[in-house]
């Protein structure tokens with residue numbers, strides 16, 4: 001069993017990006033600039049956005065964090081998006097999801113200028129991804145693809161089962177694994193809450209990607225010997241005895257599943273850090289060859 005080490009791999013990618021930023025400066029190209037919009041005070045969202053901004057700074061990017069209260073109206077948020085669309089210094093930006101219930105998430109996603117949509121959530125960019133055209137690939141699936149690639153995990157002709165059909169992870173993951181590319185060329189089954197006999201499907205899978213948000217959902221008896229298991233779950237579970245008051249749990253019962261796997265991602269230190277490295281990659285792409 002090999003660990004797909006997202007922490008080490010993302011560090012290597014971030015170092016490559018930092019070198020590219022230096023090379024850009026030497027060529028008179030612009031410093032990439034990522035902006036992040038955070039509405040409300042959700043603890044997990046604050047942590048994720050904080051990590052994204054810190055990662056930017058470590059790579060030599062410029063970053064801007066726009067924080068507004070949960071009471072922010074949709075119109076105010078759309079104005080922020082509009083300003084970021086117009087701001088020539090900002091190469092790419094994200095609006096952290098989920099948004100408060102009174103804001104229409106889709107309307108906000110569609111307001112983001114396609115060329116700055118480093119999350120890859122705009123319908124046009126989703127369509128471009130499905131057609132294998134140049135675009136921004138959503139950061140979490142992009143991170144998983146890069147992790148499989150850097151470990152040379154065989155994917156061609158394999159049966160991949162994706163658990164969860166979210167627009168952020170499961171759905172794009174199923175498209176990417178099915179593409180005529182490496183990593184890809186899988187036969188993909190996209191499963192969700194209405195799927196019958198899920199365990200039968202996962203037991204037949206060569207590759208399982210779990211993106212459900214249900215701690216330790218995938219058990220050893222659902223996995224065949226030699227499978228590749230990718231755990232996207234990062235749920236905070238109360239643990240009053242710890243300093244933070246919570247622990248992070250993945251969607252995979254790691255201790256019992258890992259011994260059966262050829263490759264598996266740990267939580268933490270698997271997909272999470274790869275997501276951030278991918279967002280930086282997308283921002284670098286967004287900056288393109290713009291002059292300083």
Ligand code: GUN
Nearest residue numbers: 094095096097098119139
């Ligand atoms: N919430 C959870 N994951 C993501 C992500 O990749 N991008 C944004 N904007 N919000 C998220």
